[in-house]
Amino acid sequence: MSERVVSVIVPCRNERRYIERFCAGVLSQQVPSGWRLQLVIADGDSDDGTRELLQQLNASDSRITWIANPARIVSPGLNAALKVAAGEIIVRMDVHTDYAPDYIAQCLALHAETGADNVGGPWHAVPDADAGAMQHAVAAAFQSRWVAGGASSRRLDFNGWVDTVYLGSWPRQTFERFGGFDEQLVRNQDDEHNLRIVKGGGKVWQSSRIRSTYRPRATLSQVFRQYLQYGYWKPFVMKKHGQAASLRHLVPSLFVAALAVLAVPALFGVVWPLLGLLALYGAAVLAMTLAVWQQQASPVPVVLRIPAVIAAYHLGYGIGSLAGWWDVLRGATGRARFATLTR
Template sequence: MAVPENPAHLAEPAAPGPRAATPMLPELAEPGEARCVSIIVPCRNECAYIDALCDAALAQRLPEGWQLELLVADGQSDDGTRARLDARAAQEPRLRVLDNPQRIVSTGLNACLAQARGAVIVRMDVHTRFAPDYVAQCLAALARSGADNVGGPWVARGQGAWGRAIAAAFQCRWVVGGARSRDRAYEGEVDTVYLGCWPRAVFARVGGFDETLVRNQDDEHNLRLRRQGGRIWQSARIHSWYVPRDALGALFRQQFQYGYWRPFVLRKHGQPGSVRQIVPMMFVAALAVSTVVLPFFYAPLAGLLLAYAAYLGGASLAAARGAVQDTAAPRGARWGLLWRLPAVIAAYHLGYGLGSWRGMIDILWQRQTGPAMQDLTR
């Protein structure tokens, strides 16, 4: 399919088993079109994780009459990832490996879209684990909702002490602003959704992913879809588990990049994906203004810092309590999270807010985006 030009701890993968007990869903394929699902995955230097992703994707249990293909766009990996993919592709006809010389997610996704043969497109991520009926539930949600894009809740399960704290903050509504994408029980319309599953025709109508964006290309695509009258649906029956960063510095760098690319979406559409995405930017601005007036007035900065410290304490307690309840961990595990969570939450907010201002300054001054903002971090 040619894509219209657009400028711009974990569940183990299940072995193949019986077909999923979902409807055949013939309405998702055009008359005479094969009922095929194209799973698309961009990657770069993922040698340690790519086999698990391929295993999970190829073991998906589909409704009767459906088949799948897996397209992986490799961004010139130099750690052995490409060799692993090529070796698997030689033995597995459902796997195709594509080149992504630009090395970023949006170009990798578009490379896959251009070669995809499926009536339905499903995006997967190398650092996410998927239930064996993930694709089947996506198909069912498309048929049930009539939406243009469907997905499941964005659920994080961290590895290591810092990874678990990062996942706990990621899942807490007092940290992420009540985003419905983190609500595991929510079923209904949303402004954006994790990863995504689309009827193929959506890309012919809306276009592919914006190749000028290193980050936030999925949010921008969903915003563009909504502005053209499309609907996005989240289903609590679609299960996957995202593995977040496992170190404070890596989290800060990731959030700085996410924040950096947010103003570019704002410039393109004249609005953010949602209001909550600009709150960290406003917080950093308030800190900066309060610091500037410090020689004259101590109260603004002191008041802001005291208020944020109180917030960090309350949010940390809420995140730790939620994490213990969600994982059925012993109550004593809460204290292992608590002392890390204030730093984790601050890294989320300050990283995103500072990155947003850096992106805004580069736009206003018409500066070239530096390599640090173009290289994907992990």
């Protein structure tokens, strides 16, 4: 009886610093008896030596396959990897995430138990071992349900049916039924694909047994640009599916719009409405900071940076959303400036 294949698909670009460690971690996964592992990496025209390193890794281990992704963004890379993946189960992974030794085994087990069209775990942010106070603050804020708007994907203990999961794993039939990833989306392509599954009658399952740790951005500017992109591409997803925006997606853009509106009378000396809104927001950020600190006790240098991180999340997402809605409503395609890497 021939072995069954599980394929790991990974888009990457300029990851020479991390790619060897990542590949070693994937290849050491505890794949159940009767299964064979395949790792497919789509390289987005790396110019830092990543491609040459992938060629060496491929020559030393036949389980590794690399392909070119000239588009340089995630969704075309995922689709290109899907075309050469031989697995009956497809597992998506990210270079900047560390995985429990049984990550793939749990994905396979939960597919058998649930029959879901996509199975994944929670999104768990953990700083690098040598991280400074800012990356610790980013990770602490990232994990807070108050900052994340109550998203189930940030709840490490949640088990159940959801709208989306971190990364994900799919039976091949899921892609045959619902299609691949939308190559027009630089961000949110995973959310859009999950939305397509759920609207099409499929199911997505999140399990706390699927464990991984994500390395968040290390600087405030990177966080801002990351959430600027998340906010920008969300309206394109909503337009495609005729999806109403949830409150957690609307609040940042409404706040930024209110700031812009109240800035006009402030220019003519009527500053109290703007100051009042800023005071209310400052109180809200302080409350969220205290909630983050209560949830995850942190040293003072970390706590002092959390308000700036929260503001970067909200302002980045809000400004990005408004820019995205502007382009969607005037029928424009996504702008290149919102497609650049944020690491």
